[in-house]
Amino acid sequence: MNKKYVIRTDASISQPMTREEAIKKVKEYDQQGVSAYIVSEEEGKRIKDSDFRTPKWS
Structure with missing residues (x-):
């Protein structure tokens, strides 16, 4: 599987x-104090x- x-x-x-690259990148973000998830x-x-990040009032 190439998910x-x-x-x-x-x-x-x-x-x-790839999964391995994603895990490595999330660990790097964690060390930098950045919240990230896969x-x-x-x-x-x-x-x-x-458009869930766009406020309704803008």
């Missing part, structure tokens, strides 16, 4: 990568295409 994952932070969503590539596309 791909993306990293989600408060500021961005990464490009798709989601599937499909979930990353869904999040990226939604």
Whole structure:
């Protein structure tokens, strides 16, 4: 299985990568004090295409 994952932070969503690369990147973010988590590539596309970060009053 060549399932791909993306990293989600408060500021961005990464490009798709392997599971091992994603784990390594999240550990790097943790050392920098950045909150990040791993989601599937499909979930990353869904999040990226939604406007959940846009406030209703703007």
